[in-house]
Amino acid sequence: MKRNVDDLVRGDMNKEQELPVSIRSAFDQSYVQIRQQSKKKAKRSWLKPLSAAAAAIALSSAVLITNDTALAKLQALLGIDDSGLETAMEHGDVHSIMQTQTSENMTLTLDSFFADSFRMGLQFTINSEHIVKGDVNNLSFEYRLFDANGKEIDAMVSDTKEIAGPGLFGSAEIHFDVLKDNQATLSYVAAATTTTVPSLEEAQLIVEAIHIVDNKGNVTSINGEWVFNLKDTNTMQQKYVAENTVSGLTLQQAIVTNGSMQVSYIIDGLDEDNSHPLFETSIVTSEGEAFYVKNAHVERLDKEQQTVINLVFPYSVWNEQPSLSLKVPGYKELKLVKKE
Numbered sequence: 001m002k003r004n005v006d007d008l009v010r011g012d013m014n015k016e017q018e019l020p021v022s023i024r025s026a027f028d029q030s031y032v033q034i035r036q037q038s039k040k041k042a043k044r045s046w047l048k049p050l051s052a053a054a055a056a057i058a059l060s061s062a063v064l065i066t067n068d069t070a071l072a073k074l075q076a077l078l079g080i081d082d083s084g085l086e087t088a089m090e091h092g093d094v095h096s097i098m099q100t101q102t103s104e105n106m107t108l109t110l111d112s113f114f115a116d117s118f119r120m121g122l123q124f125t126i127n128s129e130h131i132v133k134g135d136v137n138n139l140s141f142e143y144r145l146f147d148a149n150g151k152e153i154d155a156m157v158s159d160t161k162e163i164a165g166p167g168l169f170g171s172a173e174i175h176f177d178v179l180k181d182n183q184a185t186l187s188y189v190a191a192a193t194t195t196t197v198p199s200l201e202e203a204q205l206i207v208e209a210i211h212i213v214d215n216k217g218n219v220t221s222i223n224g225e226w227v228f229n230l231k232d233t234n235t236m237q238q239k240y241v242a243e244n245t246v247s248g249l250t251l252q253q254a255i256v257t258n259g260s261m262q263v264s265y266i267i268d269g270l271d272e273d274n275s276h277p278l279f280e281t282s283i284v285t286s287e288g289e290a291f292y293v294k295n296a297h298v299e300r301l302d303k304e305q306q307t308v309i310n311l312v313f314p315y316s317v318w319n320e321q322p323s324l325s326l327k328v329p330g331y332k333e334l335k336l337v338k339k340e
Helices: 068-073 083-090
Strands: 002-004 031-033 095-103 106-115 119-127 138-146 152-156 171-180 183-191 204-213 219-229 237-242 249-257 261-268 282-284 290-292 295-301 306-313 323-327 334-338
Touching (some): 083 106, 138 183, 249 323
Antiparallel strands (some): 002 219, 237 249, 237 334, 249 261, 261 306
16 A cells, blocks of 8 residues: 655655654654764775675574675674674674564565664665655664563654554664665664563564655555564673762763663753754764764653753673773763673
8 A cells, every 4th residue: 555645755855864854753852873983994804896686585483693795794783883793793782683574565575683771773675666766865763662472662653643662762862775776675673762672582673654755755655564573682791880979960861781881960050042962972982982862762751850860881701891981071071880
């Protein structure tokens, strides 16, 4: 079933952009999408230009990515500038799924999947007659995520649809690349800043719609049902605690997982004018490498006259640093050490 909904998938119409307004409205509007990148970018010799994917074969189980071709296909998902996901992939935390489903004359293949305690990444190959190379300005999708018991735990759908689950992810990035006529890749990385992603063992992802915007702003929406079975990843965590005290700033928690680090702290005052320097806040290693915020959530505690800051950084537990520094402009450096 196809319908034109010109007001459904509006936005900046860039290939790398925030979610369209109507879909983004399904999220808590207090979340802040941040695209600040690490100032020190690791060079990866195996990152090759993305090429057209071969015909997908549905496999019954996930397998680790172990060859250069598969690694190259993940370029869009990982984002060359996301060192946390790159490090996670190097250690086998990104899995090749290769499940294929067809609905409403559109074929979706879930190529790869990543999940840790605070982020989830998906990469699809989409085959459809509505995809025309050189005439796709935006590509997005709607989905629902169910746990092993069939309970909805997250959804990214338009504001005309009901959401039954509590929701996990507050912000997300979508990247796409049109490989040729009738074929494109769609990559999605979502972040949970205020909660922890539960086990996705035997979880089910159901894609409900694909939205294609052409260069004239016309929107074609294909509504169907593409069902994918997810595999749990070996999620690891390392907690850090504050070694020193900083006036006006109190650490709540700092947790590093496979490809992400979540830090939560409280600052005195309410930050009514959004002046807290989220974009400049960083995690710094003992070698001086800085990792800047990717996603953030701000909550003002009016009664206590305080503000809770929740941040996710592109930093991996595989970096195995015994100590780190949290640098918030305007505050003394907070030293973080591993909690044994």
